[in-house]
Amino acid sequence: MLAKDIKLSEILSQEPGTGFPLIGTQRMLMSGLPAMSRLMKQLLTLIGPDQLAGVLSRHGYQIGMTAALEMASHYDFDSPMEWLRSAKYIGSITGLIDSRIEIHHFNQKTNELKFSAIGKSSVEVECWKSIGVDIAQNPICYISTGALSGFASVVFGSEVLVKEIACQAQGHKHCFSEGRSASDWGLSSSQVRELWVQLKLNPFEQEIDLLKKKLKKTQKDLAIHKEKIHSLEARTSKIDKNNGIIYRSSSMNKLILLADKVAPTHSTVLIQGESGTGKEVIARYIHNQSSRSYHPFLAVNCAALPPKLLESELFGHVKGAFTGADSNHKGLLLEAGKGSFFLDEIGELPLELQSKFLRVLQEKEIRPVGGLKSLPIEARIIAATNRDLKSLVKEKMFREDLYYRLAVFPLTVKPLRERKEDILLLSRHSLEQLYPGHPGFSPAAIRIMEAYLWPGNVRELENCIEYAVILAGQDRIMPEHFPQSMSSQDPLTAISSDFPTFRELEKRYTKLVLKSTNQNKTRAAKVLGTSVTTLWRRLKEMGYQEA
Structure with a gap:
């Protein structure tokens, strides 16, 4: 297996039952850039730059070691060098950095290794910029270099250290790191042991054994879960084949x-x-x-x-x-x-x-x-x-x-407007029938579909999906891909487009007002020109239930 032949869709998945994002068998934590920026700013204030560097490096090191074992469990690489090159995908998946790895020398027998990594769009650089700190005096991509150190150490079979030489946070065009075996950096065995103490890590061999045991247990648990899911899917498929009815309402x-x-x-x-x-x-x-x-x-x-x-x-x-x-x-x-x-x-x-x-x-x-x-x-x-x-x-x-x-x-x-819970399920089913493997709908497109009243019901929904697929092609379906009559419909026109009875129109308008006020009964009553008590009584008569 060559590193360039890896497909991210094969590595990324969701945990059966919970839907948690996984890299292989390892659960991921999704965090946005603003949240991470605030965390780094607080840590910088609380523990200072030196301690922060140690914490982030240690965190990255653990990420890299686990990721290397995951990669090895997924693919049979042609060589250790191809295994090492696959580390770039971990940077992409985790959102750490977009990097390219170049191996200059690799000799496992003589413990000689030298490689470099050229990166851009580092999340740590983005965090550094967002917290308002001036041009950095030193490179600051600690998580990235720590992860690459851990990954390379597993591949090489002994301690490898990656040091960042130049960083975009310093004003350079790219982030440039160099990786070598510990001995190649001129570190002795005692210095390596001191490094383990500083990073609060177990000796390398112990870390690998622990991670392998955890990985083996996780893979076994995941296999059991997948077997259960496949069994349920087989039963579900059999039922669906008989009736073809898709619903949740x-x-x-x-x-x-x-x-x-x-x-x-x-x-x-x-x-x-x-x-x-x-x-x-x-x-x-x-x-x-x-x-x-x-x-x-x-x-x-x-x-x-x-x-x-x-x-x-x-x-x-x-x-x-x-x-x-x-x-x-x-x-x-x-x-x-x-x-x-x-x-x-x-x-x-x-x-x-x-x-x-x-x-x-x-x-x-x-x-x-x-x-x-x-x-x-x-x-x-x-x-x-x-x-x-x-x-x-x-x-x-x-x-x-x-x-x-x-x-x-x-x-x-x-009608479909009275069972909105079914809209997304039906839409995805229709899309899969038309274009298997399509990337799906954007959140904005989903909101439009669920807000639209669908006077033509499921038949109209299927036609609109087909129309959108033709315009979107292989891209995600966006609001602009829907027919104009659907995407431009304002809420008041939408609730009256099929000329409902006055009682039904009153019911729909009440629901619209509640939705626009985030279910706040006091504000909704003011808009409707009635008292909160009357509104509650009206909702009870309507059999209205909050979404």
Whole structure:
């Protein structure tokens, strides 16, 4: 293995279960530059520059030793020199420094080693600048040189010291360090032992043994965790393959529980919900969870065909029933056999067919167009609509008796705006389907997706993700990659874009005000022009729960 062939994505990972960042098997602590700058400034004030140098060097030394063992556990390097060159990636991963290592001489038998490191963008230099200290009199990259000392010592098999000769904190163009074996620096064994005492480190061999034991235990624990995760993933994959439903919201969880209850029965199911919410996905889930899963799942959209053609598709026809009927046609209700038959947009079923379909539900039989004999059917009926069938009944556009026959077990799929917890999960799934391995969404893009109301629901979400992927290519998806209609929508337009009822609009506006006031009820009540008591009562009536 050559150092240049290393992929950082192979080294960086997350701990199963907790999500902690890992370098190999070692847990990382993420810290921003401002926080580290303040810490260094406080340490400089408390213990002075000399003590600070010792503390940071010792810290870096431990980082380097552990990192070298991690690298060796990941890769079988072609030579010790390639192993040493891999140290540059530790500087990149940890955010310490961007460096390039050049090896000038390496002889393990004679204990001779000489190499140099040219670096830039050192985090220690950045900290030095941010705390307002003047040009440094001496090099100050103690953690970096300490880490490189520890790393090289493990590779070389005995003590190696790295000294910084020039530093950007001193005004130089680059940070330049030189590494040599302890003897090459003119240090005796007693001086090396004194160095161990000063740095409060165990002798080199003891440190290596301790780290190897810790590494072995960590790798064993991680292997156990990964085995458990793989087992769970296998089970999850099997479930996902059967249903294809991705959710985290409580409303979808309740819906799936109800679907699980009705799936084993033979009852007719009516699935209600806005366009694009995934009603057919729920219908297929019910079919897959039932004893009919080994039989066909057939579907027809009642709004997609003219009445005469729809009647023929549903019930079939006999030869000569009408012009062009050159042979007998079985019809989808018969074709479904013992499986499930899904009628989408049942609210668009013409009135003249509603009475005929009512007989299907009551008698479990059909009569083909032009036929004289009724034929029994065994398929389970699952219907779906994005319209309010009760209103259609009042308007005499839908038969009341048919409605009650269909709504034996009604299910309602909530719109995406009411289950915002699902948005990111669905977005990532859609992105992975379109572009496996894509770097994903920026935090700003995620905020826009979760704030948008998605009048077209999951279908619109999938289309927007595809649009964004085309613009973003291999880069992370940013707000500007979304369609303009989505990214430019202001909050007030967003909550009213689908013309909700006054009650629903009031509910959405209350939520918007609470969000903008960070859930402060007193401030929200002032904006809404009401008392805190009234606001609490209104929230209780709405069934509102804080995010």
